[in-house]
Amino acid sequence: MLDQYIGVVITFALGAVIVLGMVSGSMIFGARSTSRRAVKDEVFECGNPSSGPARGRFSVHFYLVAILFIVFDVEVVFMYPWAIVFRQLGVPGLIEMLTFVAILGFGLAYVWRRGALAWD
C-alpha cells in the first residue's frame, strides 16, 4: 500500500523545487533600486496616502462563515466513506444518512433563519 505514495513524495519534491525556483526568480534576477526606498516601500494604494493601519479588525460575518465551513466540512467528510459502502448497507444505511443530514439540515435552517448567512 505504501508504494502508492512514492509518486506523491516525488511530486512533492519536484513541485517544491519548481515552485521555489519560480517564486525566488525575481529575488535573484530582478532589478534592485538603490534610492528612495521609503516611498517605494509604502503600501500601494494607487498613489493616495495610506489610509491607516493595515491590520484592523473585520466583520464577524467572515468568522461565522468559517464556523459553518468547519461543521459542514466534517459532515462532508463523514459522507465519503458512506458513499463507498452505501450499496452494501442498503436501506438502513440510507436511513442513517438521512437522519444525519436532517439533523444538520436543521442546523443550516437555524443559521439561515437567524440571518448569519445574510450579508448586509
Place this chain on the structure above:
Amino acid sequence: MIVPTEWALMLSAVLFAIGVIGVLVRRNVIVIFMAIELMLNAVNLSFVALARARGAVDGQVVVFFVMTVAAAEAAVGLAIIIASFRNRTTVNADELALLRG
C-alpha cells in the same frame, strides 16, 4: 516497511508533553487552545498506532470521532474567545478570570 508501535507511541508521548507545556507556559488563550489541539492529536496518533498493532480499524474510527469533537470544540471555543474579547479586549488567560465575578 513496518514502523514499530513503540516508536509511534513515544512520539505521541512527546507531542502530548509539548502540548501540556504549551498550556502551562503560554498566556495567550488562542495559543493555549492550539496546544490543546496538539494534545488531542497526540492521542489520535496513539489510537492509530495501536489500531495498527492490533490489525483492526476501530481505533481509526475513534480518531474520526475525535476529529469531529475537535472541530465542534474549535468552533465553540473560538466563539467564546471572540465574545469575551468583545467585552474585555484581551486574550490573556490571567486577565480573563470570567467566572470570578
Place this chain on the structure above:
Amino acid sequence: MGLIEVGIAGAKAFAVLMLVLHMSAVLLWVERKGSALIQDRIGANRANIFGVMPVNLGLINTLVADPLKLLTKEDVVPAGADKLLHFLAPFLAVFPVMVTFAAIPFGDQLVIGGHTINLQVAGLDIGILYVLAMSSLAVYGVVLGGWASNSRWALLGAIRGSAQMISYEIAMGLALIGAVMTFGTLDMQAIARAQGHHFFGLIPAWGVFYQPLAFLVFLIAGIAETKRVPFDLPEGESELISGYFTEYSGMKQAAFMLSDFAESVVVAGLATTLFFGAWQVPLLFRDGFHLPGGAIVALPHLAVVGLQIASFTVKVFALCVFQILVRWTLPRYRYDQVMDLGWKYLLPLALANMLVTGIVIVLLG
C-alpha cells in the same frame, strides 16, 4: 521497489507538472487573445523576434516576453511586511494546486519492455480525498499573502478570498460525493476505467450522463474556487486594487497569477476524470476501435495509449477554454450574491442530488 520504478515515477511526476505549467501558460494566452476577441480588441500583438514572425498572435508576448519581464522586475516587499511569510505565501498558493494533479490519471497503462506502467503519478486508493486535501490547503496562500503584506486592501482581499474558497469547497465536496456514489470508489483510475463501456454500444458511459447536476454544481464551485471573474471579489480591481496580491511584484506576483490558472486546469482535470470519461476515447478499447456494427479496427498498443493521452489533454483544455468563456461573458457578482450562491443554492442542491442519487441507487438495487 527498484531504481527503475522510482525513475519511472519521477518521469511521470515531471511530465504531469510540466503539463500543468504549460497548459496554464497557454491558457493565459487563450485568455488574453480570447478576451480581446470577445471585447472586439486586438490583444497582445507587440513582441516579435526581429520581425520574423509573419503572423503575430501574441504568443511571444505571453509565453516569452512577459515571463522574462517579470523575472527581471524588482522584488518589492513593503515596509512592515513579514518577509518570510511574504515569500512563503505565493509558494503556498501554487504548490498545493500543482501537486493535486499527482492523483489524476492521464492514460490507461503503457506496456514497455515487460514493464506495465500505470499512467498516473500516484495510484492512490483514496485519490479523491487526496485531491480534496491538497485543494483545502490552497487557502493558506491567499490568507498569508494578504496578512503578510501589511496592507489593508490586501488583507481585505485575503479574507474575502478565503471565505469564498472555503464556502465553495463544501459545495464542491458534496458534488463530488454524487460521482463517488455512482462509481463506488475513491480511486481515480478505477473511476476512469468504469467509464469505459457504452450505452447501446455507441454512447460512452461518462459520468456526466449519470450525474449532470453534480457536474453543474462542481463546475460552478470550481470556477468560484479559482477566484476569477465572475467570482473575482478577492481581487476586484475597482474595489481592492488587486486584492491579496496587491503588494507583490515580479515572479511572486506571477506565481499568484499562475495559481489561478493552475486551479482552472485542476478543476478541468477533475471534471474530465469524473464526468467526461478521463482518458477514454469513445469506442476505443485496449485493442482498438469497436464500431457499433461489431467491426473492430485494431490499433497498435502505442497508438491506443497516445490517443488516450491526447484525448485527456484535449478534454482538459476544452473545459479550461469553457471556463475562460464563462469568465469573459458574465459580469462580477456582489459579495453577498457570491456567498448566497454558495450557501443557499449550491449547497442544498448538492445535498439533494446526493440524497436522490442514494435513494435511486438503493431502490433500483
Place this chain on the structure above:
Amino acid sequence: MGAALFLLVAALTVVAALGVILHPNPVKSALFLVVTLFLLAAVFVLLEAHMIAALQIIVYAGAIMVLFLFVIMLLNLRNDDPERGRRRYVLRGLAWIGGVALAIELALLVRGASVGSAGSAPAGYGGAAAVARSLYTDFLLPFELTSILLLAAVVGAVVLAQKQRRPTLS
C-alpha cells in the same frame, strides 16, 4: 526503510510542535501547528491509516486551522508581551521540568508495555471501505450522536459570535 522515514518525520514533527509553543507570534504559532498536523498525516500514512491521513489534512489543516487563523486576524493579535517577574519565571521553569518529566515517564511506560506489532496489515486496511464498514455498523450510534454534537456547535457558535440584535439595558 519505513522505520528510517518514520524517524525523520517524527523528528520534524517534534520540531514543529515545539515551534507552536515557543514562537511569540500567534500567526506563526498557528502555521507551525499546520506543519505539525501535516507531518502527523504523513505519520498516519506510515502507519497505514490512509483514510485518516487524508481526513487529518482536510479537517485539521484545511478547516480547523483556517478558523484559528481567521480568529487571530479578526482579533488582530500581535506578539505576546514578554513576561517578567520572578514568580513568572519560576512557574515557567516548573512547567518545563514537569512537562519534560511527563514526556520521559510516558516514553518509559510505553517502552515497558508489550503492545506487540502485527505483521503486514490485511489488504485494504485503513482504506475508506474498511473504515466505513466499521463506522456505519459498529459505531452507528456515536455517528448519529455526532450530528447532534455538530448541531449544538453550530447553534452555540452562532449565538456566541453574532452580536445581539436587541439593544441591552446596560
